[in-house]
Amino acid sequence: MKVEVYGVKLDGEVEPGFDLAKAIVEGAAREADGLRDGDIVVVTSKVVSKAEGRVVELSRVQPSYFAEAVAKATGKAPEVVELALREAKRVVRMGRGCLITEDLRGWISANSGVDVSNAPRGCAVLLPIDPDASARRLREEIAKVAGRKVAVVISDTQGRPLRRGQVDVAIGVAGMKPIRDRRGEADLYGYRLKVKEVAVADEVASAAELVIGQASEATPIAVIRGVTYEEDAEAEAKRLQRAEEEDLFL
């Protein structure tokens, strides 16, 4: 039993309209002996956003009075706060240098995912409008270009409650169920598992970060081979969002 995680580099700048599917297929040919059916392709949200033109010049952003106030309270740039608020449904918590929001897609994270790192100078990158749709498109385009049936995961680097440090998680998914429901399976002793729903897509995103984060920032793609997953053409990363009512940790 063996899983392989290959890092795939991208050369040059990712501009709006960049053909990610083609770059992935060519990169996988170089690094992973080509794509195979059943591979999982993990792409950072950052490059997906760039290819989709989700890059904003900060000098063109006019912060509202509220954004100015939040910027003051959190020590952030008012333009970044303005963008984060535009991308948000609600503020979950703010203060001590942090602005935690629930974004338009339902993810709870810092600054609605608005990020100036690995963004062109003076710019911020917003998350893809609909990462599940982006993943689906990418999956279809890869099928067209390479004739391979893969799953696609769009990953994002996020802090989390209770534990220090960031990990990469899945915010977009196509072709694989993000959660593997193992309830009812027998354990070593024949006991039926009662609570075992594994967030495979998140684990896949974290495994990908081991090559993505290890190399230079120019490795935004990973190909993961050897993971058995449940195929699902309708799959969505949104399944990983936990409704507040059912969240005992909060």
Next chain:
Amino acid sequence: MKVEVYGVKLDGEVEPGFDLAKAIVEGAAREADGLRDGDIVVVTSKVVSKAEGRVVELSRVQPSYFAEAVAKATGKAPEVVELALREAKRVVRMGRGCLITEDLRGWISANSGVDVSNAPRGCAVLLPIDPDASARRLREEIAKVAGRKVAVVISDTQGRPLRRGQVDVAIGVAGMKPIRDRRGEADLYGYRLKVKEVAVADEVASAAELVIGQASEATPIAVIRGVTYEEDAEAEAKRLQRAEEEDLFL
């Protein structure tokens, strides 16, 4: 750039005193062409606990009145609640079928990690008393048996706030810094990263689960090859615990 994750099976029952280091070295010889310097060995807390005799017969546990009350409120077995409370420093939240505690080691999780799955019939398994110490011992024993310098991660399956499904995280670490501090590194555009502390040990635990959870429950070990990490003889998974004061998500 390539990372490999090998699953290693254990045959037979893990009893108190079981020589895990020897089993790991032999298993790695079979499945991963032997251990190499720099490999990361991930072991589930379950087998570490079993080897350390952290298995309790439920019929010998006398629940307190408080445990009985909590059991009623949460729908859990009173004996399991009793053990969870004995392993706890405080109850973080309870109700709706859940008992979230901060355990003696400082981890916040369901039932203080007390688990009846993959436990002998009528028994519960407690977490290792000091998973960092267990990891350190294992690392030293592997060095003795195989003459290899590896890092060791002890993993546990945990639910988490905000996101559905469980992932494996690190609760014990030896030989590698659990967090890779990338603050100050330059991004693609020369911008210095301000917030980038990657919880590598957690990502490693999640990557391991891709082979551990995929196979039968009899694969409690993974060997991960190709991850560059910062060696640290003093490293502890405890570094991943987030103090409540600094946790904006809570």
